[in-house]
Every structure is written in structure tokens, then in C-alpha cells.
Amino acid sequence: MNKPDQKRKILVTAALPYANGPIHLGHMVEFIQTDIWVRFQKLRGHECLFPWSDDTHGTAIMIRARAEGRSEEEVIAEADADHQRDFQGFQLQYDNYGSTHSDENRQVCGEIWKTLRDAGLVKEKDVEQLFDVEAGTFLADRFVNGTCPECKRTDQAGDNCECGHTYSPTELIDPVSVLSGTTPEIRSAKHLFIELEQLHDFLRQWTQSGEHLQPEVANYLKGHFLGDPDSKEGAKELRDWDISRPAPYFGFEIPDSPGNYWYVWFDAPIGYIASTLQWCKKNGQSLDNWWKNDAAEIHHFIGKDITYFHTLFWPGMLKAAGYSLPTKVHVHGFLTVNGEKMSKRKGTAFKAATYLKHLNPAALRYYYASKLGSKLDDIDLNFEEFTTKVNADLVGKVVNLASRSAKFVKDVGLSETYPDDGGLFESAAATGDEIAAAYENCEYNKAMRLILELADRANPYVENAEPWNLKKDPEKASELQDVCTVALNLFRQLVIYLSPVLPDLAEKTGALLNDPIVSWDQSKTPLTGTTVSKFKHMMKRIEEKDVKAMEEESKAEAEAAAAAAQTAATADQFNDSGQPMIDEPMAEECTIDDFMKVDLRVARIVSAEHVEGARKLLKLTLSLGGDHRKQVFAGIKAAYEPETLVGRQVVMVANLKPRQMKFGLSEGMVCASGPGGEEVFLLSPDDGAKPGQRVH
């Protein structure tokens, strides 16, 4: 299809990491897979662009921001920084890193939306959904628990029960909002839908052509969604896709539908385009050159869980909006750890950052490469295998070639002409096409196998040539140089083949032989006549203690998180630190009369605002019920966003003598604990307390 000597224009994407959490080694399977493919294409001399982005919208981010008392923008900015730090740690080579909460994304979403409207694909329908009155939000399924209408099991998820039944959250018996613990009410709201069925014929043709998808994936779509017009059951109708959410929602408001927002799955994949647009602006290119150009290929790398979105909605949207369709969607399986599903609770959902503290990114890149094929099978991270594989293959076989021969030619460099090596170099060069095909088809495991077979031929060559004996005889100096020239060339050839996986090793090899590795074609011609630098260690062996240290740390993180969650949820942990009492020792004994002098009252915050010029203060208006209002300046600016405080009940000192402050009169104090700054924790009464009630 594509001749190897033809320069291709390739746009590659990986799934956009969600801004609601850290990157773990499961994510890294896909990101490393994508990065290897991108580096491979560049090495082959193709023009390859990898625009990437955080995925930032949706209810989950909104809820999290509220819970943490800060803005969504703060939450996603922090996630963005954390994600990119991890990606750089793993040597991922993306060209642009955007955000789905960007101007570019809003713009492209708007343009695509308009074409969908104009094409008559959008329709409105009323949807009944559970609404949490206290939290003031509609509840996505996962934010509701209740009793299964079928088997009456209690405490089941909003859309399915462990008995296997699926239902709508509105059918739940005794539904409870997991946000507030209150009983939500059913409310009807207008939603916007895309009538995907209008694109049925196109989607069948596109998914079943055999060009764009792995056969299992095409099969899955046919069996599940599209049906088969030639079968007994016939074609199935594609359901309408609900792409709007009513306010409040963190996302983009739909321009022609005020109060409604695009569902995160509408704007997330458009983030691929928006990130490309950002890159184009910086580099003076036209977006259409990538996204509306038949000569440009588009490749998506995704996990099998999001197949549906990328193989039906996404091509449907692109088609309707006049953009290029994906050339290929590459779907991969999940990561298991030591044969089991990753578990945050058990601490086997290793964070990328935790891994990087203890281990070399190259090791994981190689290990994943050696396991990844073109199928959807899950791959397993087994640390014993990981250690032996990296040590035996990379250090023992590949790097060893350089480490056992480079120092013999440090002073003389490589021979001027490439010596007779019995055809080793040439046959390994011939294997290059097969290795390249394996990379191209995402069969990295096959590529690694082929490369290691070559390494298994190179080491015996050195063994038989015995350079360490040649060294002893000054008359055999040129023979020694020749043997090492062969060994180093075989080594360099392997490193070129491995360079998409191990960019770091490629760079060090370039430095050793004073000829940087920049192109796949360098594997076809031996390097001669260059000087050879002093050999330095290129890759460290993996030590068991480092693996153990990472496992321990991850386990400790998991336990700490679990303990924190439990303390918060049930206050059932009595192993609290003694530090606060040390920081602030007990005050002098007081009498009940002393205490009664202080009039503590439940109050509701009815307004909260920033005070211009104040560094620490927020201005609060507190209601004690009826028309009793108090104005209070509280030093909690660093810990709370004003919007999150409104409506909240707190405990205040109501009879405190008013005090004239720089910004106005303060008529009381809100009770809070903590040392100050960001560490301030307001006191709140339990549910049922009423503003104005005295605290005894």
C-alpha cells in the first residue's frame, strides 16, 4: 500500500488522559505503544505529528473541584502539569500538549457542531434523570446508588446490579445520591441527540471494509451495534447519541442551546483536532493540511474500553463534518499485574511517578514492547519476568556487545573498510524489512524477537573471534580492530532497530561511535573509519531491591489513601497524630460559666466574596435565621473558594465584640481548626441543624 521509499504524512494520537487522576502504568502501555510507533515513523523518514492533550471536562472534574474547594481550572492545571512531568520521564515525544478546555477546542467544537446541525443530524428529546437538589446537579449513573428493581439487593450502582440486571437510575428503588446522601428527585430536561442511524450505511461500509480496524473490532461492532443486513436478524438500528448535559456541568456551553453543555465525549476526541490546531498556529501550518487532506494518514491508538466511541461516533462525526476519516484505529488490551487486574486498593495500580522514582523508563518501554502485539489481548506485568528479560536481553546480550569490544578500539577507531564478517551484517540488514513491517503493524513483540535473534548471532561471533586473545599479540592489532569493528557494527545495527523503543540507548550509541542515529537506513550500511569514544555504562541492570522498593511505596500509598478515606468516611481510625496538641497545647482550665459567655451559633453562609486588597480574608455574610445577619471577615481565602461556601452551615462566635478591620466591620468569627493558610477546616453541624441554634 505504502512504498517504503515514499514519504508519508502521518498524524498519530493516543487517548487523552483524564484530568481527574494521576497516570499509572496501565495508561503507559498505550502511551509507550504510541510513542514507539511515532518514533519508528520518524526514523523511517516520514513526517509524523503527535498532537496530544488532557481531557478535562465532565461531571467528575466538577465534583472533584467542589469537594476540594477550588476551581475546575485549578484542578485541570495541576493534572496537566503532573501528566506532562510523567510523560517526559518516560521519554514520550509528542509535538503539542493541549487541553480540551482550550479556545481552540471550543472553536473546533462549534464548527463541527454547526455542520452537524446543518446536516440535520441533531434532534431534541426530553430525558428523565435524577437530580440532587442539595448538590444542585443532575446525577450521572455512577453518582447514584439504590436498591435493584429486579432482585432488591441494596446499595447497587446506578445502572446495573451485581445480579446482572441493567436499568435506568430512575428505576432504582430508594435512590441515594453519593454526592450528598440525599434522595434525588426525577427531573426532566431537554437533551440534544445525534441521530447516528442516518450514518448507518456509511459506518457499516467504513467499519467492515477491513482497512481501518482489526478484524475482532469490526466483528464486535457488527455483532453489537450495526447488525448484518444479510443475516436472519438483519441490520440493527443505531441508537441516538445523547451529546448534551444540562447545567451545572464543567464543559462548553452549546452556543445555540443555552444552559446545555456538550457532553465530555463530544469534545474529547475533537481535542485531537484542537491540539493539532494549536501546533499548526505555532508552526505556521494549515489545519486542513492534516485533517482535510487525503494524502495525510490519521492513526488513533486507544484501549479496548473506548472502542465504541472511536469507531462509530468519531468516524460518524468526522464524516458528517467533512474531516478526514481515521486511516486506522489501533486498539490494544489492558495491563494486568502479576496476572491480576490492577488494583488501587492492593497498590498494584502503580503510578508512573512512583515507577520513575525507582526504575529506568527504558526498562518498561522495552518490556512493554516485547509483550505488545496487534491483538486486543491483555498484557501482564510480571516483575520477575520484567527483571530477567531486561537484564538478559538488553544488558546481557545487546549492550554487552559494545561493552566487550569498544575499549579495544578506543585509540584506533573503526577499521577503514568493513571486514568480512561471514555475512552477519548483511543478513541482519536484510531482516530489517521484516522488523520494520512488524513495527508498522504494531507487532512489537515480533520485532523484539527478531532483533534478539540477531543479537544471539552476534555474541557467538565475538566468542569465536576472541578479541581478548588477539589483544595479547601486537602483530594482530589490525585483526583485533576488524573484529571489534564487526562487533560494534552489529551492535549499532541492533540499536538502530531498537531506537524507537530505546531512544536513550540510541543517543548513547551515537555518542560512542561518533555518528548519531537518525535514520532506519543507517542499519543497511556498516559504519567505518570513525573514532570510538571511551565506553561508559549504557544501561543499568534492574535490581530486585528497586522493584521491591517501588512495590512497597505503591502499597504504602494505597494504604495511606485507604486509611484517609476511611477516616473521612467513618472516623473509625484512632491512630491520629499527636502533633496538633504539641503545636497548640491545651489552654488553662475554665468553668462552665466561662464557656457560657461565648455564644456559639449555627449560621448559614448566605454570601461569600473576595475582598479587594486583602491577602487572606474573605467577606462572609452569615444568617442566624429570620433577618439576623452578621458580617464577618474570615482568614480562609487560601483554603476556600467563595462559591463553594455559599449555602453552607458553619459554627460562629455570635457575641464577639465587633471589630473594625481595614476592610470593614467584622461582627463575629467562624469556627475552624487547622494551622492556617491552606490548612483551614471549617466546622459544620450535622444535617438537621438550623441557623440560629445555640451550640451547648
Next chain:
RNA sequence: GGGCCAGUAGCUCAGUUGGUUAGAGCAGGGGACUCAUAAUCCCUUUGUCGCGGGUUCGAGUCCUGCCUGGCCUACCA
């Protein structure tokens, strides 16, 4: 419940359109070497190819039933 995928040596996997005694790496056993990060090289043990039927001159490979595991099952991000 329905669907997709997988099940080959202790472990990780290769086995092309069915064709001779089923392969590799790691691990295990024995030996060699000492240039190299206890690295390397040579030799070597191990299989009811998940189970049962069927098609065929011939099945790991095709069909079928079952068992086991992973995943998916659209308003979940």
C-alpha cells in the same frame, strides 16, 4: 443473559493458506571461557497443543459441543 478474544513445555510466547519426528527465549541440569554490568558461549531435560466429538489420506491448524480465563454489553469518565 448475549457477544468478542484467548487457552501450545515450570514461565512468556512463535507456529503462515491443514502436510514429514510441534519450535524459541527464560527458568532447570552439565560443561567452556574470562574481554564484558556474576555478563557470554556450547551441550541438555520437559509437551494427552484446555476437554469431548466430527470432517480429512493427514488437524495445534477446519467444524461442533463443553470447560476455564480476560474483556465488552452505548447516555461510564
